Amino acid sequence: MIAGDFLGLFNYWIVIVLMMLGLYTVVSRGNLVKKIVGLNIFQTSVFLLYISMGKVTGGTAPILTGKPEVFSNPLPHVLILTAIVVGVATTALGLALVVRIKNAYGTIEEDEVQAADDEREFGNTAGTRDEAR
Amino acid sequence: MGAHLPILQVVIPLVAAPLSVFCRRSVLAWHLAFWVSVAAFAISIALLIEVLDKGAISYLLGNWAAPWGIEYRVDAANAIVLLIISGISTVVLPYARVSIAAEIESQNQSMFYTCYLLCLTGLLGMVITGDAFNAFVFLEISSLSTYVLVALGANRDRRALTASYTYLVMGTIGATFFVIGVGLLYMMTGTLNMADLAHRIPPIGANRTLVVAFAFIVTGLGLKLALFPLHLWLPNAYAFAPSAVTVFLAATATKAAVYLLLRFLFTIFGTGFHTFGPTLAYLLMPLALLAMFAASTVAIFQVDIKRMLAYSSIAQLGYMVLGLSFASVTGLMATILHLFNHALMKGGLFMALGAVVMRLGGATIGHMRGLGRRMPWTMAAFVTGGLSLIGVPLTVGFISKWYLVAAALEAGLWPIAVLVVASSLLAVIYIWRVVEAAYLEESEGDSTPVEAPAALLVPTWILIGANIYFGVDASLTTRVAAAAARVLLGTG
Numbered sequence: 001m002i003a004g005d006f007l008g009l010f011n012y013w014i015v016i017v018l019m020m021l022g023l024y025t026v027v028s029r030g031n032l033v034k035k036i037v038g039l040n041i042f043q044t045s046v047f048l049l050y051i052s053m054g055k056v057t058g059g060t061a062p063i064l065t066g067k068p069e070v071f072s073n074p075l076p077h078v079l080i081l082t083a084i085v086v087g088v089a090t091t092a093l094g095l096a097l098v099v100r101i102k103n104a105y106g107t108i109e110e111d112e113v114q115a116a117d118d119e120r121e122f123g124n125t126a127g128t129r130d131e132a133r
Numbered sequence: 134m135g136a137h138l139p140i141l142q143v144v145i146p147l148v149a150a151p152l153s154v155f156c157r158r159s160v161l162a163w164h165l166a167f168w169v170s171v172a173a174f175a176i177s178i179a180l181l182i183e184v185l186d187k188g189a190i191s192y193l194l195g196n197w198a199a200p201w202g203i204e205y206r207v208d209a210a211n212a213i214v215l216l217i218i219s220g221i222s223t224v225v226l227p228y229a230r231v232s233i234a235a236e237i238e239s240q241n242q243s244m245f246y247t248c249y250l251l252c253l254t255g256l257l258g259m260v261i262t263g264d265a266f267n268a269f270v271f272l273e274i275s276s277l278s279t280y281v282l283v284a285l286g287a288n289r290d291r292r293a294l295t296a297s298y299t300y301l302v303m304g305t306i307g308a309t310f311f312v313i314g315v316g317l318l319y320m321m322t323g324t325l326n327m328a329d330l331a332h333r334i335p336p337i338g339a340n341r342t343l344v345v346a347f348a349f350i351v352t353g354l355g356l357k358l359a360l361f362p363l364h365l366w367l368p369n370a371y372a373f374a375p376s377a378v379t380v381f382l383a384a385t386a387t388k389a390a391v392y393l394l395l396r397f398l399f400t401i402f403g404t405g406f407h408t409f410g411p412t413l414a415y416l417l418m419p420l421a422l423l424a425m426f427a428a429s430t431v432a433i434f435q436v437d438i439k440r441m442l443a444y445s446s447i448a449q450l451g452y453m454v455l456g457l458s459f460a461s462v463t464g465l466m467a468t469i470l471h472l473f474n475h476a477l478m479k480g481g482l483f484m485a486l487g488a489v490v491m492r493l494g495g496a497t498i499g500h501m502r503g504l505g506r507r508m509p510w511t512m513a514a515f516v517t518g519g520l521s522l523i524g525v526p527l528t529v530g531f532i533s534k535w536y537l538v539a540a541a542l543e544a545g546l547w548p549i550a551v552l553v554v555a556s557s558l559l560a561v562i563y564i565w566r567v568v569e570a571a572y573l574e575e576s577e578g579d580s581t582p583v584e585a586p587a588a589l590l591v592p593t594w595i596l597i598g599a600n601i602y603f604g605v606d607a608s609l610t611t612r613v614a615a616a617a618a619r620v621l622l623g624t625g
Binding site: 023026032035039042043046049050053076079082083086089090093094097098100101104105113117 | 266269270273277280281284287291292294295297298301302305306308309312313316319320
């Protein structure tokens, strides 16, 4: 019975696993490209969620054939097509930003970028404080 | 023509955006963007007048009947937000022409206006739409173009790139959370139309999938509106974006997200939803209070004044969320009034700072020294905007705080009324730092007047003037806010 429930909700288990994997990658990785990959995995889990909910057991593709049939719900599939486009645009923009960051800082490791910024900002504030005296 | 105003509101900027790419001279692109923005402003005024006279307008895209097709629905609650977005855009563009010319290289300027128009489209679209998934699509249109706009600040400071990257990661997580929530709602109700959702959710009753959907939507929108402690993307994005972009984003972007939160909480889930009360009382209200104090305190210690105002924005968003967490007509009025009023005050303040950045190349507290004599008009605008931010009578800030305190007292929560007033004192401290540097300290070295050009001063003073105007005569704004609050609570 438990196994049946598990298999019946198999898609949703995969969704949760992918979602957590993606989020964990975004949070834990310092490499900016790997963060984008994590973000991609995270978004992919949502695609699966939408596609799974549109499936009707025994349903076919919703194409008019003249005879009555059980169709899967095409709407979530169409919706997720839009979300896929959004995902592609986000990835492209994110990677373009990483290229710019690489050019400006010479690194794509988050902690090194952060260190470079801190050093500069610390230098700046120290400068203004000196002016004040 | 009149019947098609709701769609024209969104389609005109949407069509103009790709056209702007083909304008090889940036002046042409600017004219296109400006006149499109003027048209959007005129349409939003017409829509607001019609809504106040005759009630909600429903527009069916392609004439597909409502629950199946996409519906654009304008009522008092979103008509006022449309007015804020298109109005601020119309004031920002004349400012942007000079400010952007100084900050972005000329071959990229027409691209800037393309992104700007896309951002405007996205913000207007997510506010006007009556369809939950359509709101996500517009949310992403505005977000993606915002990331580009923020990154354009890289000419002045390379940290704009990392700020934009952080915003992209957090913004995408927020938007994805939102779309997960919408998906779960669709799973339970089989509809995406907001009005239809509002009908179908109550009969389902206490259901775990709905609670999860609710949680995902509130968290996702919390990220987009920079609800403390989900605000980490905001300070750097505002501090390092080009000046005109900061003005536009600070005055509009988070407002659209606040509107979506209002819409989902009050119209779609409704006050009867079983986790509604606890979420407002035990989650949103404490976080709003924390935002008011924590963000204001951090603002006091900022060296960069642009970032100081960004932290102040997080505190001000706290006031908006506090207002809605009372779930009363007065509380919602406070939220909607503050949406409008904060757009005016932060718009004016960031414009004044943009003028300083243009003249002096930066806006740290060191740059402010002696500026009262060097840029008298700019600093006078900053001081007036600052007074409004504090909530001095005769400015719009006072009107917002008045209704917030009234809502707190009405709910019998007098300690919260005290906290609202106390947190205003923190605003006095961080605004005073700038005033002290500008008027009481001498600038070192160069003390020649470097007043900003009229092209920057006029838009700045339009917004600052509006601060005073709507502070003295708030009858128009309170009337609209009252109508909007009643629509959201479903009592009008």
